[in-house]
Ligand SMILES: NC(=O)C1=CN([C@@H]2O[C@H](COP(=O)(O)OP(=O)(O)OC[C@H]3O[C@@H](n4cnc5c(N)ncnc54)[C@H](OP(=O)(O)O)[C@@H]3O)[C@@H](O)[C@H]2O)C=CC1
């Protein structure tokens with residue numbers, strides 16, 4: 001029997017607890033505030049923005065969206081970030097990636113106050129993560145760890161393979177799994193004979209951005225498969241990087257898309273926004 005790792009349900013249960021916590025903070029005069037900066041119109045970002053605005057509202061977290069056109073200059077984006085750094089109602093700042101090509105993401109991320117870097121992308125937070133002394137951690141890998149924990153899936157001692165080495169998913173995922181005592185292998189577009197490597201995995205995390213790329217032949221029987229992808233298939237339907245129907249037959253556990261990693265990413269963002277608000281207000 002293959003276990004379906006239900007991110008929607010798991011997120012709902014984590015958010016019920018968080019809602020109680022936010023309500024208690026409000027009685028002390030604290031309302032957590034999240035600011036999202038969206039430049040242009042990346043489709044995966046649009047899904048993320050819509051769903052997190054909804055979740056924040058449900059929890060009683062203030063969520064503001066700063067929208068800029070895809071023609072925005074780097075100076076314009078930096079000015080928005082700078083204003084949010086100095087806004088006392090904002091505890092967490094998230095700049096949606098990817099940014100349009102005329103805007104350097106490294107410069108924008110470096111400009112975010114590390115104490116408000118709710119994505120965990122600033123070099124301070126990345127360094128802390130790799131030192132195994134994490135502060136804020138990138139939401140998607142954080143959410144994946146929470147999902148594994150919820151289902152009682154142990155990581156220690158497992159052979160973990162990650163496909164994809166982005167700063168927002170693959171790299172922080174590797175750090176978290178390493179910190180949790182997995183033996184970690186990272187793969188990417190230059191890896192020869194990719195599926196020979198992925199077939200070694202007890203735990204396979206896929207974050208590449210190619211619809212249904214990972215098929216059953218890439219997966220060891222009994223492996224746990226985590227699908228981060230947010231892609232469209234030929235019919236325009238939202239699918240993951242994993243060919244769910246074939247892989248579900250060999251895996252012991254698998255995340256669906258939608259309803260897997262996506263809702264957990266949003267839950268992780270909300271949890272860490274509340275954490276930052278507590279830190280900013282000493283309690
Ligand atoms: N559910 C969620 O919460 C989130 C979902 N996503 C989704 O996850 C996917 C990945 O996102 P992101 O990490 O930002 O993507 P990026 O485009 O930044 O990185 C993709 C990575 O995949 C690798 N890759 C691409 N093609 C292949 C291939 N054929 N074989 C092996 N490796 C390959 C690239 O290798 P190389 O480095 O060599 O170029 C790169 O490291 C997207 O679908 C995105 O929409 C992203 C973030 C959060």
Ligand SMILES: Nc1nc(=O)c2c([nH]1)NC[C@@H]1CN(c3ccc(C(=O)N[C@@H](CCC(=O)O)C(=O)O)cc3)C=[N+]21
Pocket residue numbers: 044045047048051094095096097098119139140168230238257258259260261262263265266
């Ligand atoms: N700075 C930054 N941080 C990110 O974490 C980041 C980003 N930029 N840019 C875009 C990607 C993509 N991403 C998603 C998160 C949740 C869903 C999500 O809610 N998915 C639902 C979709 C359901 C529906 O169809 O509405 C699901 O999988 O069930 C999607 C995509 C975060 N990303």
Ligand SMILES: [Mg+2]
Pocket residue numbers: 227228229256257258259260261262263
């Ligand atoms: Mg998902």
